[in-house]
Amino acid sequence: MDSTELSNLVTRYDTEGRHKSETRKDVKRSVKRWVKHKTEAMTEDTPESEAQRQEAELRIAELETSIDAIDDEISRLEEVLEDEVLRLKSLIAEADQIELKKVPVIERLEELENRFYSTVYQSVPPEYVLILENLARQGVCQICGATGDNLKELGRKRKEEGQCIVCGSPVRYLPAPTVSENEEDLAETINRLRERLEELESEQRAYVEVQASANVEIKRIQDIIGAKTRSRRQLESEMVELRSKYIVDRGSEPFMDSERDPWLAEQRRQIVQLDAEITGLYQKRDESREALEALNEELLSILNRVNDELTPLFSHFASKFLGTDCELVVSQRTRARKPVAYMYPRFYEEDREQMAEVSESQRFFLDQAFRMALITWFLQKTGQPTFYIVETPEGSLDLAYERNVADMYLEFGSYGHSIIVTSNLNSSNFLHGLYEHLGDDRQDRTLDLLHYGHLSSVQTEERHLQAFNQRLEQLRLPLLSSDPVAPKER
């Protein structure tokens, strides 16, 4: 069974189970009404034993309805809790991602700051250099004024062995660093990195705050569930106590007496049957969900494996359009308590999980890049090139991207695939970009519908004709004639 079928089964069994549960509630409410009505109809003449039975039965019916209501509420809260826990997990994962993004920024910052400060604070102070050099070259001690060749020797030794002249500890004795780079640029780079780090830290703080509020919410829901569970236990205890007391007093359950009424007996039978059906449906739902989860895990592992090969291809095509590297990320989310494996793009270091996180044209061409990557991956696996049809891709493009798209298609074509593109004749750079690479056989590779279609005044009127032909000439395609019957020039 595939993922969609399993997903549909989960929904179907869950919905059917809920419907049956509602039906059972209706039956129980009817029983409660019936018992209440019967209790109200009792008179002073009603035997005491019958009155006791009626009261016990009414109370049990009330307790059952209350327990059902609590069960519904607990079930709803558990769903909310599960969503909240998933949200928290996802927040933790996103915060971890930020931590990972911080690492290279911190490392680079540390490296650059060390470079910057190496020109501010020397490894040894300038007067140390003076004392050491005088000792090694002149044999003069600048501290106490002593002189002698032995001091020269001492100075050279200290310098060569990199030892401090005062305490003999290792010291990095280096001449003042020569600043080869522009200090302004270095400072500006540090400032930019510092800003980036502060942005990441601010994002991280925001995540910590959201995580804290998610934790509070989880705790709140857990507390409510706990309180509801305790109430349910109390009601159940009361029900058991009531039944036990009745059995002790009368030797049978209160409902045993009521079985004498055919309507009530039928209601009881329905409840028992619905109980069994609901349990069965929910069991099937849970089994289907488990199978779906297992399948999804398998799918995730396949996607992860495939992604190693697919991402470089996707990035190859997508970067032609975007002008930057683009990766594919494999992830999983839960919708209506069902796991869904999916892939999304990441570029400029931002995950684009939602449609609104890319522009309309980016969405269109990322989709195309993904298809091209898949086709190329199949080609690599099977050795079979294929074809690709796309309709007026230049439609939603900014001027700057028109050539990029042409490059993306040409790159795709270079793998041996055929591309069938429809395009309007317009001022777009897209066609120009494509035709530049078609060489001399451009006419053979173009199905010029202007050549076959019926031309109206829109094309043949002089001023329009001139504009059309100007463009066709640029593309080195056959020109239009003002006489629709006359053969076209070549």
Add this chain to the structure above:
Amino acid sequence: MQVHQTYLNDVLFALHATEALDWPDLNRTNFQKILYLCATLAPLVHIDWEYNFTNAPYGPFNREIHQAADVLVHQGYAELTGLTLQRDSKLRARYRINSSGSREVDRICRLRRERKRLDWITLIVKILDIYGPKIITKLAYREPTFSQMRRQNRGGAIDLSPEDNLSIRLVQTLHDELDSKYTVQLDTLASKLIAYFDYLSAAIDRGVQE
């Protein structure tokens, strides 16, 4: 370099800020107390101070700050204006920034983060100037977080994180109380700081300043 650049920068900035106000020089205790007050109030301007002070017998103390001024002298950015070897073998020294140090401050402040620290230290020093250099130590002693630690006889690092920082709470309380009871609005950072230091200095014997 033994001492991390942040300590060296901060001490250099303190020297630079006080020189601009014609303070003759600073001793090691002055650096500790000025920078402690800067660190305490830094959450007001969202500066992460990066290092801590401990509750030492003579007030808030940081070992790296203690050593930094001497390193600056060796680096040629500050000079000693007085050096005394006491009978108990302790060195008493006073320091002043020199022209080379002032030039380095300009260079270092090409980094915006350091510019922000310098501006902050300068602002605190300007406000301390109102009360005079001689009561800086007493102000640091009266700083609420440190003062509470002393009362409780607690040792160790002074916790200046925003949630445990009593100075920040005091600034907020002064702001709220003055506003609600006297409709006095502390609407600038400087006005908040002046109210805070006025409050701290209120109980200090004014005779010390003379």
